[in-house]
Amino acid sequence: MKQKFTFTRRGLLQVAGAGVAVSALAACAGPGTGGSSQTSASPGAALDPARANGSIxxxxxxxxxxxxxxxxxxxxxxxxxxxxxxxxxTPSNDYQSNALQQIRQGTVGxxxxAFRGAQFAAIADAGLFTDLAATGIADRYERSLISEGLVGNQxxxxPYQLVFNMPVTNQDLLEAAGASELPTDWDAYLQLLDSLRGSGVVPLAWPGGEMGNAGxxxxxxxxxxxxxDDMCTKIESGEYKVTDDWFISMLRKYQELTPYMQxxxxxxxxxxxxxxxxSGQAAMLATGSYHMAAVRALGAEFPMGLLAPVTSAPGQAKYVGIHNATFALGVSTVSENPDTAFALLDMxxxxxxxxxxxxxxxxxVTVKDVSYDSEDLNNTSEWTTKQTLLAPRFQFINLNIRNAAEGACIAVVGGANPEQAAEDAQRVIDEQIGS
Incomplete structure (x- = not known):
């Protein structure tokens, strides 16, 4: 499904197409549906910011x-x-692994x-999200951008952030390499990487040692x-396999990228x-828009943009980039001070x-009627109108399966044969499906 965004100076972000809510809920696949025992604390209407007091x-x-x-x-x-x-x-990988238990114990949170996908589903199934429907707070958000946080009538x-999970670019270095137009097919993308390498910089800096960002x-x-578009859901169900030709084709493209990485x-x-x-030693940071501020804090002064590798032949691409609505904010059902927690969310x-x-x-952000004072947001606002796909890696509910699929890509960059890496990953996936 193709999803578009529109952008105004007021920051109004909307998704075009009536099917977006359906696809986002499918990406969460599970919490509150199919007989889930999802429970909530006292009704959200009972939460009152006026009673905010004490520590949270x-x-x-x-x-x-x-x-x-x-x-x-x-x-x-x-x-x-x-x-x-x-x-x-907590660092993102540790948070993904440990936050559920810590929230359940009431020690934090x-x-x-919550991350979209597996973590959101697990926390919802554990009954740790207070249902906020009766508070009316969701009316302050663009409904189409928070749909994965909505389960039935709850x-x-x-989801607080709209991010673009795709490489951030040093526009000065791209222009110096002759990139007057962004490449829209695989051969053109590789040609750009060649030009960047020839200019003496690392074309694509990739954190392959950190699964959360590498993915x-x-x-x-x-x-x-x-x-x-539901490819990761189907890998998890067993309908698709990472040994399929299309997945191995992707692994071979990872192999082609390897010489251009650090x-x-x-x-x-x-x-x-x-x-x-x-510091200008690399032309692209292969993470996402969520790291632009961190790069600025490190002293970067060059203009930044966004550029996803398009692996298709000329004219064949369905999508030119990736977006995600994430950082889903919730009030814990085991909180001893839910009014104060809700007051902060309300603010x-x-x-x-x-x-x-x-x-x-x-x-x-996904809140309605927001205006920004950020050069980087203004410079990348065009991506809110491009054909971008809702980040598919968060379709995985089973993190062991996700790690296996993404681990095959890391293995190939590390020198493994694509077919063997796929077979090794599929073996783990089959074990998880059968367990």
Missing amino acids: SFAHWRGEDKEAFDQIIAEFTERYPGTDVRQDI DLFA VLGL QLFNCMIMNEAPS DNATGTAVEPIQQMFA LSEPEVAGQYGSATGQY
Whole structure:
């Protein structure tokens, strides 16, 4: 399904097409449906910001946003005297693995964020999202962009960020390499990488040693290779296999990319490649728009853009990029102070505060009627109108299956034969499907 966004100076982001809500819910596949025992705390209407008092934990993985949230929290505690908010920030991979248990225990996360897909489904199935439907807070958001947080008549989580999970570019380096137009097919993309390498920079800096960020490139590489847009759901169900010709074709393209990546790409974490990109040693940072602010904080002064590798032949691409609505904010059902947690969520949902957060972090947000004061957001706003696919890697509910599929790509970059890497991955997937 092709999905388009429109953008105005006020930051109004909408998805064209009535089927978006259906596809996003399908990507979550499970919570609150098919006999799930999903429960919630006291009805959301009982939550009252006026009763905000005492201390809460705000759990998330966006360490690069700490300063922006600190500023908002300072304003929050001024608005609500007697409150205190502690940010509990965990690296994304650890958060993916451990947040559910920590939230369940009540040690962190009165207000918490959840990844779209597997983590959202697991937290919902555990009954840890308070249903916010009766509060009316969802009306402040673009409905089409928060649909994966809506399960039946429940409002469980509010996806706060609209991000583009695709490489960030140093526009000066691309222009110096002769890229007057962005490549829209595979051969043209490889030609651009050749030109960049010839200019003495690393064309594509990729954090292959960090699964959570390495997998963002997977979104781009698979978007025009798969037989259908629900490809990862079908890999997980067994209908598609990573040993299928189309998946191996994608692995071979990873092989073609390898000479254009930095040395030891499969052993590199995200921080070194951010520094490499910020200092002008690399032309592209293969993560996503969510790292633009971090790169600015490292001193980057060049104009930034976005460019996904399009693996198709000329004129054959369905999509030119990837988007995702993520960072789903929810109030914990085991919180001892849910009114204060909801009060902070209520404040974050105000257009002025959401715009403050977006401008400070370089993030588009899903709140209605937001305006931004960010050169980077303005420079990349054109991507809100392009043909982009909702990030498919988050269709996986079973993280072992996702890691196997994405691990095959990492293995190929590390030198493995594509067919053998696919067979090894499929063996793990079959075990998971059969268990």
